[in-house]
Amino acid sequence: MSAKTVLITGIGGLTPRSIAKVVKANHPDFKIIGCDVDKKAMGFFMMAGNGQKLVDEYYIAPRCSEPEYFPFIRKVIEKHQVDFAFVQPESEIVEWGQYYEDHGEFPCPVFMGCRLLSESLRDKSIMAELLEGTEFIPKTIKVTQENPRFEDVEKEIGFPCWIRATEGTGGLGSLRLDDISSYRSWLFINSNIPEFTVCEFLTGRHLANQMLYYNGEYVKGAALECAEYVMANAAPSHVTGNTHFARFLNEDAINRFCDDCIRYLEKKLGVPAHGILSFDLKEDKNGQLKVTEVNIRHMAYTGVMARVGFDLVEDTIRIHEDGDVRNVVRDQYHHYDKPYIFLRDVDVEPIVLESEAIFDEALNKI
Numbered sequence: 001m002s003a004k005t006v007l008i009t010g011i012g013g014l015t016p017r018s019i020a021k022v023v024k025a026n027h028p029d030f031k032i033i034g035c036d037v038d039k040k041a042m043g044f045f046m047m048a049g050n051g052q053k054l055v056d057e058y059y060i061a062p063r064c065s066e067p068e069y070f071p072f073i074r075k076v077i078e079k080h081q082v083d084f085a086f087v088q089p090e091s092e093i094v095e096w097g098q099y100y101e102d103h104g105e106f107p108c109p110v111f112m113g114c115r116l117l118s119e120s121l122r123d124k125s126i127m128a129e130l131l132e133g134t135e136f137i138p139k140t141i142k143v144t145q146e147n148p149r150f151e152d153v154e155k156e157i158g159f160p161c162w163i164r165a166t167e168g169t170g171g172l173g174s175l176r177l178d179d180i181s182s183y184r185s186w187l188f189i190n191s192n193i194p195e196f197t198v199c200e201f202l203t204g205r206h207l208a209n210q211m212l213y214y215n216g217e218y219v220k221g222a223a224l225e226c227a228e229y230v231m232a233n234a235a236p237s238h239v240t241g242n243t244h245f246a247r248f249l250n251e252d253a254i255n256r257f258c259d260d261c262i263r264y265l266e267k268k269l270g271v272p273a274h275g276i277l278s279f280d281l282k283e284d285k286n287g288q289l290k291v292t293e294v295n296i297r298h299m300a301y302t303g304v305m306a307r308v309g310f311d312l313v314e315d316t317i318r319i320h321e322d323g324d325v326r327n328v329v330r331d332q333y334h335h336y337d338k339p340y341i342f343l344r345d346v347d348v349e350p351i352v353l354e355s356e357a358i359f360d361e362a363l364n365k366i
Contacts, residue, residue: 001027001317001321003027003031004031004084004317005030005031005032005033005083006023006032006082006084006085007033007035007076007080007082007084007086007108008032008033008085008086008088009035009087009088009089009092010035010089010092011034011041011043011044011058012038012042013036013043013089014242015088015300016086017042017054018300018303018304019302019313020032020034020043020054021048022306022313023317024050024052024054025049026311026317028050028052031056031080033055033057033076034054034057034058034059035058035059035060035061035073036058059072059076064095065091065095069095070099073107074107084108084110084111084317084320085106085107085109085110086110086298086313086316087110087112087297088297088298090167090296091122093112093118093122094115094118094296096110096112097113097114097119098115100115101115111276111320112274112275112276112296112297113273113275113277117265117271117274117296118296120269121265121277121295121296122167122296123166124164124167124197124293127293127294128140128197128199131261131264131265131291134264135288136257136260136261136290137199137290137291137292138162138202138284138292139156139157139200140157140198140199142166142198143163143196143197144194144195145187145194148184150180150183153180153183153198154180157198157200158200159177159180160176160178160201161176161177161198161200161201163175163177163186163197163198164197165193165195165196166196166197176201177198183198202282202283202284202290202292203283203285204283204284204285205225205227206225206226206281207226207249207254207279207283207289208223208225208279208280208301209221209222209224209258209278209279209281210222210276210277210278210279210298210310211255211258211276211277211279212276212312213274213277215272216266216272218259219325219328219332220310220312220328220329220331220332221259221331221332221334222255222305222331222336223248223249223255224246224247224249224301225246225249226246227243228243228244228245229243229244242300242344242346243301244344245342245344246341246342246344247339247340248305248308248340248341248342250334252333253289254289255332255333255334258279261279261291275297276296276297276312276316277295278298279293279294301342304344304350304352307350307352308336308340308352309334309336310331338354338355339354339356340352340354340355341355341356
């Protein structure tokens with residue numbers, strides 16, 4: 001494979017930085033151009049771990065909602081002769097989808113779904129409406145600051161329930177609510193967030209699944225359990241966007257459930273699934289899976305998953321190189337070769353261990 005120039009947007013974020021590290025590890029001769037709206041984005045100044053800078057060039061970008069955004073993107077692509085891009089912030093993915101609809105092409109090659117699918121999944125209230133009445137989601141309603149629907153929350157959902165912002169990741173605005181009083185208080189505290197979803201409280205495991213689709217074909221997928229969170233006590237919900245301890249899972253039912261959900265959405269929207277789709281799920285009290293969110297991009301675990309044999313970053317590069325998925329291994333129910341776990345914390349690289357048995361070994365040394 002010849003050397004390429006790759007654009008990665010939102011390079012200050014955890015997931016784009018993780019993608020860049022995988023690219024640099026697999027292809028040290030590739031040139032990475034990073035951009036972000038934040039002039040203090042960490043990705044601008046980090047090292048890749050192999051003695052190279054994480055990005056070879058970086059730019060402070062306009063916000064994707066601003067008219068200057070795409071002229072800026074096109075100038076960067078032209079200046080550096082960018083071969084393809086990883087577009088990661090979900091707001092940018094939706095805008096790139098709109099650009100394609102307006103112009104019949106992307107600013108440069110990129111692996112993502114159409115605008116309709118992206119917008120429908122980014123907004124959790126739209127996703128909830130599409131999946132309403134199915135087995136895929138918990139009972140869910142949309143509420144706003146102007147229309148908090150106190151009676152519906154109490155009678156349709158009941159307490160305890162779960163509230164979170166309709167857009168955004170990292171559990172934005174998330175909290176378990178135990179009564180109307182706590183609901184009123186949370187709306188007041190989060191008055192800057194205009195819209196929320198409220199759903200039944202799920203008590204089981206928090207699971208995640210990362211999947212690759214190509215023009216409607218489910219190509220591959222792999223699952224894990226998010227068992228503990230970084231700085232959990234700093235969040236009222238005790239759920240943050242970063243997992244501290246996770247188990248890699250060989251449970252085919254998770255992949256099957258997620259694919260069934262995608263098939264339902266394809267029929268509902270009349271569009272094929274395409275690109276990387278990442279599920280967050282919770283089990284209810286009976287152990288039944290429920291979708292809490294579907295991200296339209298790589299998830300934060302993409303780099304650590306690559307280290308244990310499930311590398312969707314490299315698969316994406318191969319798709320750009322070949323123009324299709326003929327050389328991507330079909331692996332719809334990926335099984336890891338060992339019961340891997342990983343540990344992650346602030347300002348350190350994730351640590352992969354071969355199993356949880358190492359914890360028992362440490363206890364037995366006492």
